Amino acid sequence: MIENIKNINDISKLINDIIILRCSSNSEINNIVDTINSDMFECVQVLDPNAVINSTHLIGAYANAINAFNEHTNISKKLNVEFILFAAMKREINKAIEKIGVKSSKDFVLFATEKDYNKKELKILIDKSKKFIKTEKEQINAAKLYGIDNASKDIKDFNKFVLQKIALSRLSEK
Secondary structure (H helix, E strand, O other): OOOOOOOHHHHHHHHHOEEEEEEEOOOOHHHHHHHHOOOOEEEEEEEOHHHOOOHHHHHHHHHHHHHHHHOOOOOOOOHHHHHHHHHHOOOOHHHHHHHHEOOOOOOEEEEEEEOOOOHHHHHHHOOEEEEOOOOHHHHHHHHHOOOOOOOOOOHHHHHHHHHHHHHHOOOOOO
16 A cells, blocks of 8 residues: 655556546446456445546545555545545445445446556456546536535636545534
8 A cells, every 4th residue: 555645756656556437337336346346456436427526536535545544544444435435525434325426337437546457357347438537517516516616717726625625524524
């Protein structure tokens, strides 16, 4: 696991190991999750694309989850659960899953961190995948789910606000 994330070089290492894809499949979501949760990845989640703001949202949640484990402030015992808590900006797993958990195998976001990534094995499960990109309007709509409705037009400021909200989610929950 990566040490505490303290500078831009740590973030660069982190990003190189992250896979974020928009996917669809004819398989049952439980089959996908069970297979993907094997030893291929260190941290894996399938998420509702409507509840994901952008890639920065997920990378920030993952970075916070890593730091929580390294600082022994984690709520859960598993990194992928800690990640979803931060991604959903919740302190309870049921509320987190309700907020950001996958709703359908027809449209979901796959977030995974490489361990022993096997593209061929993954392709068998997922019928279609593409890089996860959202329009500005889609990002703003997703941000509203988290109470972020006064976001700046500048994307850098917007992303800073999203990351602040993730970090502050541990202190209080609405």
